Amino acid sequence: MSIFGEVPQAAPVAVFKLTADFREDQNPRKVNLGVGAYRTDEGQPWVLPVVRKVEKMIADDHSLNHEYLPILGLPEFRSSSSKIALGEDSPAIKDNRVGAVQCLGGTGALKIGAEFLRRWYNGTDNTKTPIYVSAPTWENHNAVFSNAGFEDIRPYKYWDAGKRGLDLEGFLGDLESAPDHSIFVLHACAHNPTGTDPTQDQWKQIADVMKRKSLFAFFDSAYQGFASGNLDKDAWAVRYFVSQGFELFCAQSFSKNFGLYNERVGNLTVVAKDQDNLNRVLSQMEKIVRITWSNPPSQGARLVAITLNTPELFAEWKDNVKTMADRVLLMRAQLKEKLKALGTPGTWEHITEQIGMFSFTGLNSKQVEYLVKEKHIYLMASGRINMCGLTTKNIDYVAESIHEAVTTVQ
Amino acid sequence: MALLKSTKILNGVGAQAPVLAVLQLRASSWWTEVQMGPPDPILGVTEAFKRDTNPKKMNLGVGAYRDDQGKPFVLSCVRKAEAQIAAKKLDKEYLPIGGMAEFSKACAQLALGPDNEVLKSGRSITVQTISGTGSLRVGANFVSRFHNVSRDVYLPKPSWGNHTPIFRDAGMQLMAYSYYDPKTCGFDFKGALDDISKIPEKSVIVLHACAHNPTGVDPKPEQWKEMAALIKKRNLLVFFDMAYQGFASGDIDRDAWAVRYFIEQGHNVLLSQSFAKNMGLYGERVGGFTVVCKDAEEAKRVESQLKILIRPIYSNPPMNGARIASTILSTPELYKEWLVEVKGMADRIIKMREMLVSNLKKEGSTQNWQHVTDQIGMFCFTGLKPEQVERLIKEFSIYMTKDGRISVAGVTSANVGYLAHAIHAVTK
Numbered sequence: 001m002s003i004f005g006e007v008p009q010a011a012p013v014a015v016f017k018l019t020a021d022f023r024e025d026q027n028p029r030k031v032n033l034g035v036g037a038y039r040t041d042e043g044q045p046w047v048l049p050v051v052r053k054v055e056k057m058i059a060d061d062h063s064l065n066h067e068y069l070p071i072l073g074l075p076e077f078r079s080s081s082s083k084i085a086l087g088e089d090s091p092a093i094k095d096n097r098v099g100a101v102q103c104l105g106g107t108g109a110l111k112i113g114a115e116f117l118r119r120w121y122n123g124t125d126n127t128k129t130p131i132y133v134s135a136p137t138w139e140n141h142n143a144v145f146s147n148a149g150f151e152d153i154r155p156y157k158y159w160d161a162g163k164r165g166l167d168l169e170g171f172l173g174d175l176e177s178a179p180d181h182s183i184f185v186l187h188a189c190a191h192n193p194t195g196t197d198p199t200q201d202q203w204k205q206i207a208d209v210m211k212r213k214s215l216f217a218f219f220d221s222a223y224q225g226f227a228s229g230n231l232d233k234d235a236w237a238v239r240y241f242v243s244q245g246f247e248l249f250c251a252q253s254f255s256k257n258f259g260l261y262n263e264r265v266g267n268l269t270v271v272a273k274d275q276d277n278l279n280r281v282l283s284q285m286e287k288i289v290r291i292t293w294s295n296p297p298s299q300g301a302r303l304v305a306i307t308l309n310t311p312e313l314f315a316e317w318k319d320n321v322k323t324m325a326d327r328v329l330l331m332r333a334q335l336k337e338k339l340k341a342l343g344t345p346g347t348w349e350h351i352t353e354q355i356g357m358f359s360f361t362g363l364n365s366k367q368v369e370y371l372v373k374e375k376h377i378y379l380m381a382s383g384r385i386n387m388c389g390l391t392t393k394n395i396d397y398v399a400e401s402i403h404e405a406v407t408t409v410q
Numbered sequence: 411m412a413l414l415k416s417t418k419i420l421n422g423v424g425a426q427a428p429v430l431a432v433l434q435l436r437a438s439s440w441w442t443e444v445q446m447g448p449p450d451p452i453l454g455v456t457e458a459f460k461r462d463t464n465p466k467k468m469n470l471g472v473g474a475y476r477d478d479q480g481k482p483f484v485l486s487c488v489r490k491a492e493a494q495i496a497a498k499k500l501d502k503e504y505l506p507i508g509g510m511a512e513f514s515k516a517c518a519q520l521a522l523g524p525d526n527e528v529l530k531s532g533r534s535i536t537v538q539t540i541s542g543t544g545s546l547r548v549g550a551n552f553v554s555r556f557h558n559v560s561r562d563v564y565l566p567k568p569s570w571g572n573h574t575p576i577f578r579d580a581g582m583q584l585m586a587y588s589y590y591d592p593k594t595c596g597f598d599f600k601g602a603l604d605d606i607s608k609i610p611e612k613s614v615i616v617l618h619a620c621a622h623n624p625t626g627v628d629p630k631p632e633q634w635k636e637m638a639a640l641i642k643k644r645n646l647l648v649f650f651d652m653a654y655q656g657f658a659s660g661d662i663d664r665d666a667w668a669v670r671y672f673i674e675q676g677h678n679v680l681l682s683q684s685f686a687k688n689m690g691l692y693g694e695r696v697g698g699f700t701v702v703c704k705d706a707e708e709a710k711r712v713e714s715q716l717k718i719l720i721r722p723i724y725s726n727p728p729m730n731g732a733r734i735a736s737t738i739l740s741t742p743e744l745y746k747e748w749l750v751e752v753k754g755m756a757d758r759i760i761k762m763r764e765m766l767v768s769n770l771k772k773e774g775s776t777q778n779w780q781h782v783t784d785q786i787g788m789f790c791f792t793g794l795k796p797e798q799v800e801r802l803i804k805e806f807s808i809y810m811t812k813d814g815r816i817s818v819a820g821v822t823s824a825n826v827g828y829l830a831h832a833i834h835a836v837t838k
Contacts, residue, residue, distance in 0.1 A: 004556060004701070004703060004704070004708055004711070004712055005704070005708070006556075007556050007708070007711045007712055007715055008711065008715075009710070009711045009714050010711075010714035010715050010717065010718045011714075012714070012717075013507065013717065013721060016506070016507070035504075037503060037504065044501075045501040045502070045503050047499075047501055047502055051502075052499070055496065056496070059492060059493070059496050062484075062489075065482040065483075065484050065690075066482075066484060066488070066690055066691050066692055066693050066694055066731075067474060067482050067692055067693055068472075068474065068686075068692045068693050069693050071450070103724075104540065104723075104724035104725075104727075104728065105724060105725055105726075107721075107722070107723070107724050107725040108723070108724040108725075111722065111723050111724065120441070120443070120444045121440060122440070123443070124443075140721060140722060140725065143718075143721060143722035144722045146722075147719075147722040147723070148722075216440070247440050247441070255504075259502055260502055261502050261503055261504045262502050262503060262504050262505050262726070262728065262729035263502060263728055263729060263730060264724060264725075264726070264727065264728040272440075272441055273440075273441075277440075277441040277442065277444070278441075279446070280441060280444040280445065280446050280447075281441050281444055283446050283447035284444055284445070284447045286447060286450070287447045287575075290450065290543075290572060290575070291543075291547065291572065291575045291576045291579050292540075292543070292544070292547055292723065293540035293541070293543055293544045293547070293695065293724070294540075294541065294542075294543035294544075294572070294695075295693070295695075296695070297540075297693065297694055297695040297728040297730065297731065298693035298694060299694060299728070299730035299731075300728065300730070
């Protein structure tokens with residue numbers, strides 16, 4: 001008799017299962033448009049040249065050791081990361097009311113933020129405080145917040161499948177009808193999975209309602225720089241909210257924009273009203289970190305900190321980021337062009353209007369199944385494709401296959 | 411509460427109606443009611459140490475190994491592994507949720523021994539975790555979610571300070587069994603057996619595999635055997651915390667003996683491992699969590715659930731440290747070198763213990779300091795009382811935690827004399 005006799009087999013995480021299936025597929029034309037990781041035009045992972053450079057610097061520096069980082073992480077990493085999000089000349093930073101916690105990737109930053117909010121946000125028990133996540137959203141958002149103890153996780157309208165764009169009216173409506181003090185998870189840029197971001201004007205409308213109803217802004221920023229190719233442009237929404245006086249959290253990931261996926265480099269930036277409040281918040285976050293992972297891993301943080309704090313390396317990094325963003329933009333342009341040339345039914349403007357790594361193609365689940373099973377093109381059941389999986393060598397095959405799917409499968 | 415705070419505002423801002431002040435307060439920040447978290451007691455010691463200007467100051471607080479010059483020690487096998495890895499120019503793609511497969515395999519082999527029947531039959535699952543803390547956290551969450559027959563976790567008294575909040579936050583209830591005998595500064599074997607015999611069936615019992623933290627007091631093999639039999643009789647779920655394999659006696663098999671014995675005796679244990687100390691990979695956060703199951707099929711089910719637990723915490727673990735550890739464990743020359751280096755660290759600790767005792771004798775101390783050399787691992791429960799600890803800090807700038815625990819790793823041949831002198835001064 002085993003104590004674990006009753007433990008059920010859990011369903012695999014969809015996006016990883018997709019990659020596993022892709023790997024097993026022997027078809028020579030197979031294409032992986034699943035997992036959100038950048039690929040070069042050769043379909044290969046890309047370690048940023050600046051990362052290789054800094055890695056070597058770290059390896060050659062024998063004065064460095066492997067001692068524990070402080071619980072909140074590497075100070076130079078935390079401060080320079082927050083500057084990236086909020087801007088070098090951020091008034092909030094000048095006012096000493098910005099702090100940060102180095103975390104294990106964007107997921108870890110969301111986790112620490114969520115755990116803190118459940119304990120301290122609006123009273124000391126926020127298990128019933130509504131958490132709003134976009135419909136659709138990154139599949140792990142739900143689990144992060146529910147595992148942190150939140151019992152009421154709700155969708156807010158976001159994606160309009162009909163017009164393949166932002167359902168602003170629905171979004172604003174859900175903001176209006178949300179109970180005051182609800183927590184909203186906002187995608188800072190390059191919305192995952194739709195690639196559809198509010199315009200600046202739309203963000204202003206969103207911020208207005210949120211301010212009026214005291215809704216909490218928890219930004220998820222996993223693609224800064226990667227979306228438009230410009231760090232400041234991609235951070236506009238977060239900075240706008242700060243300028244409007246919001247206290248907010250911003251979960252930053254350096255997985256994509258630094259290509260440091262497996263080093264787990266993330267930063268939870270905290271903007272508070274003043275330094276005193278900030279310090280108390282950080283002290284409580286420290287306690288949460290201590291019982292979760294004690295202190296964060298040093299390699300990735302060192303890498304990012306050195307890069308951000310060294311002018312030539314910082315410039316080189318921005319250049320590397322632009323390289324990635326530009327390739328994605330090129331693939332978007334070419335895919336749309338080819339679909340149009342093929343005369344594929346429907347409009348395909350959304351391919352170039354959407355931004356970042358992902359595109360919500362609008363393909364339905366049957367069409368997706370056709371692509372996976374018949375054409376060996378792997379994408380999420382939602383119709384989400386990772387643009388990085390497209391290359392100049394496979395884009396024709398993908399365009400033709402999409403054309404086939406749309407015209408033969410209803 | 412709000413009224414008290416509004417009084418504060420009134421004092422600062424001048425005449426204002428209390429209600430208005432409260433409204434202003436509420437409008438001012440979300441975090442007004444957030445209390446300042448208490449400072450971490452162990453880190454507090456380091457902070458105070460840093461501020462001290464006494465050139466003879468000693469930091470015997472945090473448990474990180476130091477060489478005989480008092481410096482952090484990066485193992486040579488680690489540097490070699492790092493160079494090897496760098497030359498390969500590997501990519502940085504996400505690891506699976508459960509981590510590097512080669513690492514998990516090597517991690518389990520190190521703990522259980524490569525020929526262990528458990529590994530051969532595939533009836534265990536090991537996932538890579540964020541060092542020991544991350545491992546305990548995943549384990550605590552797993553137990554909380556799936557061990558529905560009991561909410562009770564029994565810790566030895568005393569135990570590592572972070573055990574309690576980890577298990578509590580995971581939703582478990584903390585209880586204790588006798589362990590340390592302050593009269594002898596040794597193992598309270600009888601007390602432990604008495605308490606364990608009363609633990610309700612199916613409770614979780616945490617055992618420190620070796621080099622008990624904070625006391626340095628480990629059961630002897632014959633004592634472990636009796637405990638294993640009793641725990642079996644009580645039908646308890648065993649959760650081993652092994653943070654010092656190799657670091658305690660200098661011998662990795664000897665240090666893992668208790669874990670292996672329990673498994674042999676039929677306990678399907680949970681096991682947390684850390685490579686922070688024995689490979690000096692502290693900041694890289696390398697660890698493993700193992701569940702020994704009934705069979706391979708159960709192990710697969712358990713694995714799937716561990717992934718579900720891990721994903722919403724940090725998605726997947728960091729690669730760097732695991733790759734270093736895995737390289738060392740699976741490259742024969744590096745592995746051999748590691749065994750020598752870990753023994754070197756353990757030997758230095760043992761030597762410092764001996765030197766401390768001999769220096770205390772030289773100072774003329776008539777106290778019984780046998781426990782200093784009987785105890786094992788990084789820490790030593792000196793038996794010093796809080797007032798004595800206070801004096802050591804204030805008069806001698808020797809920093810340790812209030813419970814009298816010293817990190818022997820902070821002792822060097824250059825300062826052991828001073829330490830003995832100071833301890834004698836406050837205990838004579």
